[in-house]
Amino acid sequence: MLSGLDQGETMTRGVALALTVLTGFSGLVYEVAWEKYLGTLLGSHSEATAAVLGIFLGGLSVGYSIFGRITRIWIASGRGPRLLVLYGVVEASIGVYVILFPTLFAGMLKVSSVLPGLGGVSFAVDVLLSALLIGPPAILMGGTIPILTQALSRNSADATRFHALIYALNTAGAFVGALAAGFILIPQLGLVRVMTMMGVINLSAGLGFGLLGLIRTAGPASVAIEGPKEVDGFARYAGAALLVGFSMMSLQTILIRIGGLSIGASQFTFSMVVAVFVLCIALGSFAVSAMPRIPRAALVINQWLLVAVLFILYFLIPYAPYASHVLRTLFRDIDQAFYAYYFAVFLSLLVLIGPAVILSGATLPLLFDHLRRQVDDLGEVAGRLYSWNTMGSLLGALLGGYALLLWLDLHQVFRVALAAQIAAAFILTSRLGPRSRMISGGLLTAAAIGFVALGDWDPRSFVHGSFRSRAPTLLSYAGRDAFLEPKREAADIVFYRDDPISSVAVMQQGPIDGQISRSIVNNGKSDGNTSADYATMALAAILPAMLADQVESGFVIGFGTGITVGELIALPSVKRVVVSEISPAVVDAAPLFDFANQSVTQNAKVEMIRTDAYRAMLGSKETFDVIVSEPSNPWVQGVEMLFSKEFLIAARDRLSPGGVYAQWYHQYETDSASVELVLRTYAAVFDRVSVWYGLGPDLIILGFQDDAHPLDIGRLRRRAASPAFQSALVRSGINSFTELLSHELLPLGVIHSAELEGPIHSLYEPILGYRAARAFFRGERASLPFTGFGRSAQLGRQNALLHQPGQNLRAEDLFEGLCGQRQSDCVALLGRWERARPDAPAHPRFVRDANRQLRAYGGGVTMELVRSVSRLFHFQDEVVSEKEPVPLAAARRASRHYVLFYSHAVPFSPQALIDLWERCQEQPEQQGACDAGLTEAIEIVRHGLGELSS
Secondary structure, eight states: OOOHHHHHHHHHHHHHHHHHHHHHHHHHHHHHHHHHHHHHHHOOHHHHHHHHHHHHHHHHHHHHHHHHHHHHHHHHTTOGGGHHHHHHHHHHHHHHHHHHHHHHHHHHHHHHHHSOOOTHHHHHHHHHHHHHHHHHHHHHHTTHHHHHHHHHOOSHHHHHHHHHHHHHHHHHHHHHHHHHIIIIIHHHHHHHHHHHHHHHHHHHHHHHHHHHHHHOOOOOSOOOOSSOSSOTTHHHHHHHHHHHHHHHHHHHHHHHHHHHHHHOSSHHHHHHHHHHHHHHHHHHHHHHHTOSSOOTTHHHHHHHHHHHHHHHHHHHGGGHHHHHHHHHTTSOSSGGGHHHHHHHHHHHHHHHHHHHHHHHHHHHHHHHHHHHTTOSOHHHHHHHHHHHHHHHHHHIIIIITTGGGGTOOHHHHHHHHHHHHHHHHHHHHHTTOHHHHHHHHHHHHHHHHHHHHOOOOOGGGTSSOGGGOOSOOTTTTSOHHHHHHHHHHHOEEEEEEEOSSOEEEEEEEEEETTEEEEEEEETTEEEEETTTTHHHHHHHHHHHHHHSSOOSEEEEEOOTTSHHHHHHHTSTTOOEEEEEOOOHHHHHHGGGGTTTTTOGGGOTTEEEEOSOHHHHHHHOOOOEEEEEEOOOOTTSTTGGGGGSHHHHHHHHTTEEEEEEEEEEEESBTSOHHHHHHHHHHHHHHOSEEEEEESSTTEEEEEEEOTTOOTTOHHHHHHHHHSHHHHHHHHHTTOOSHHHHHTTEEEOTTHHHHHTOOSOOOOSSSOOHHHHHHHHHHHTOBOOOOOOOSHHHHHHHHHHOGGGSTTOOOOHHHHHHHHHSSOHHHHHHHHHHHHHHOTTOTTHHHHHHHHHHHHGGGTOOOOHHHHHHHHTTOOOTTOOOOOOSOBOHHHHHHHHHHHHHSOOSSSOOOHHHHHHHHHTBOOOGGGHHHHHHHHHHHHHHHHHOOSOOOO
16 A cells, blocks of 8 residues: 555656646647748748757757756755756746747847848858747757656666656657647647647646645655666667667658658648657557566667568558558548548558557667666766757758758668668667677678668659549559559659659650640649640730730749740840749759740740749849749648738739739639638738639739739730730630630729638638648639629729720630630620520530530530520610519529629629519419528629528
């Protein structure tokens, strides 16, 4: 039976361990939040991640060492029972600092913005500022292991188990924090509120530890044993700890990248892989804490098992993209399946990488068990051991996670990590004695033979973006090779490279009719094809250039295929185009697209800078007539920054007077709420906005400087007729001025007058990436917000370029512009023609041609639909002769069509919809529905409000 003192000590340990879970939770949330904060300061997601990991791990390493020494000093001075009070002060200090962090960050951002931009020097200064920001709390977090190990271990025999338990529970909390930060906290609360909430957790934990220390009447002043103060051969143990840290942190980076190639490079992928790592590290530590007796050989067996598991993992990784596709086909494209799918992904990751990480999680507790047999100061030895291991993790983050990828591909970095682990296993085995040296030699020889036999990963396993194939195909369950064979036959890989930012491939199709096309593929997702996407990429340059007051300079965000850059430099008035491209591999692949982009890489007008666009914008003092942003999709990790309010402000401020900013966005694999969020954010920055389209669901959003003149139709017509612009339009598939104007979707003033309600996407309230990733999971096709009401409809009629005076609108040109790719505009056009010329013999042909063209974009038109929509037009000179009653179903259909197919190019008549409802007639018991429908229709045309009746 436990004495009162033992019971009190047991309760103290239990409460302390519970608080340790909370501090682990908050610590991982901080790491995720800091990565997003420092993305603003440092730019690139990959560079920010490397910097955050490096500074965070470096701070922990310093903290482990410092607090290990402090515990020795406190023990020597007889203050051992008050170590928990010290730790309470440490945790409370973290909490205060984190609550103040947003204010401190704002100050550092101002300091960075006033410093001169000096390329690499500027980045180094920003890294230093980042270290000043997150270094102090990271150092303080390094106090957990050494202080609590010393303060709460009862004796030397108890030390290993309890030390492993502290490590395991702190890491278990970090596991929950990794998932909560990525999936819930930051998307729902934003960065500032998350930091405040986590700071309160640390303050509370600090108070709790302080109270435990004050009420603790007795405790082990020391858990010393007789033995030498210096550890025999500590350098070998430290070297092994460093190598294991380097190996596993490098492996984590590789697996995050493989996860992006397998399930898409979203913020959820990052959170899932990190969460699996920290959970499995915790499980490994739990396993050691649960062992009643730890054999001396356990450490060596653990290390060679880890080597064997890494060999197996190397051979399994190329199957991951195919396996992920098979898993994805098991879940429906609905929101309710989202968390179930990611839970299945989590379980799959546990099976794939769990064994390796569990073994690595057991390494430090086992190393500690070896060392605690020889020392009289558990806190200091734990601090020194974890300091070396964390230093290895720091090297893994900076070298394996970034620098080595400047020269090596992912599979080669994996081999470097594997070699480090083999070296660690050899060092520890040879430490056990003469006999073990023979064993280690044999194992090293076997590992070396296996290492040399490793083959390269086939890039064809990773480049096809199988994660975008949500529905099963005939070959989905036929095995990887059978599934990939048709894809391999359809396109050849002419370039492949893994760089620190992404995995880049160039795929070639053809020749077909003597012509080839090439695609740039980033992380398994095509970001542009020289044939299929030419019109969008070209119009992203042509439209702002035609609408800007002058075009002498341009800035393009993202090189891609170089077609946007090529269209700008093809204009005689353009003297200089700066291209910001973050990926070294994309820059290396650029010459492969010269055949399609006016030989961009050989043109002296082009200045390519290898940097993040946000840093380039903030650091530049120049202004540009045209700025074009063509990033990847916002669900891709790090891309959402380029859609933020802060970035748009930076871009707007770099526009010359009369300049235009163009932003690509998409309506495929997203939802209407995400489109509205992007437009709302755009309108919050630019006072004048219009929206055009390139190809089908590809949008081009234009923001104008206040003194631009986008409604000068005469100047626009003259520019379109000039040889340079005319050639550019023809290359884009546009053969007339009318067809060009038909690409305008939301004319100037429409977005602002619609007053779209909802949040704004900002760097500190980053919601777009989260929403876009969920919408990507569903694979929806988004609609533009309905703006056919009130002032928005009025401005649409007034400002639509097609409606400007002096237009000669040929039916064929209108048809090509409106019916080529977008169903809603086509239906409205055909309906208007049906109303104006119901007996026109061309109608069946137009409907047939529209179906043929729209089929590629998932649309279609029927004569029944055209006739229904035609009733929504009412011409001024028309005498309404239709007095017959309108059935309720037909009136409801008219309201739905009014919202679905409203086009500012071919606007419906609000009065026509109201007239239909005024003639709604049903059985007496349903007449109330007609009255309600009329009220709803009036609201629709005046305010755009209300839910449509079914």
